[in-house]
Amino acid sequence: MPKLTEEDRQNLLPALYEAGWKPADGRDALNKTYKFSGFVEAFGFMTRAAIYAEKWNHHPEWSNVYNRVDVTLTSHDVGGLSERDVKLAQKLDALAG
Numbered sequence: 001m002p003k004l005t006e007e008d009r010q011n012l013l014p015a016l017y018e019a020g021w022k023p024a025d026g027r028d029a030l031n032k033t034y035k036f037s038g039f040v041e042a043f044g045f046m047t048r049a050a051i052y053a054e055k056w057n058h059h060p061e062w063s064n065v066y067n068r069v070d071v072t073l074t075s076h077d078v079g080g081l082s083e084r085d086v087k088l089a090q091k092l093d094a095l096a097g
C-alpha cells in the first residue's frame with residue numbers, strides 16, 4: 001500500500017487531528033498519547049490493540065508508563081503514512097473508548 005497522497009492527507013488526517021493525533025516531529029508519522037485510569041486498563045488496551053495489529057500485520061511503535069500509552073503510527077515498508085496507519089489509528093481510538 002503506497003504512502004498517502006497529499007489529497008489523501010487532506011481528506012483523512014483532519015478527523016484524526018480532531019481525535020487528538022498529531023504529526024510526529026521530523027518523520028512522516030502520527031503520534032497520540034492515551035491516558036487510562038490505571039496500569040491494567042492501559043495494558044488491557046495494548047493487549048486488545050495488539051490483536052488487531054497482528055491480524056492486520058501493521059504494528060504500532062508504542063511505550064507504556066503506568067496509565068499512559070504513547071503511540072506512533074507509520075508504515076515502515078513505505079517509509080511514511082499509509083492508509084494502514086489511518087485504519088489502525090481509528091481502531092485504537094475505538095478500543096480506547
Ligand SMILES: C[C@H](O)[C@H](O)[C@H]1CNC2=NC(N)=NC(=O)C2=N1
Binds near residue numbers: 057058060074078
Ligand atoms: C515482516 C512483517 O510482515 C513486516 O515487517 C510488517 C510488520 N508490521 C509492520 N508495521 C508497520 N507499522 N509497518 C510495516 O511496514 C510493517 N511491516
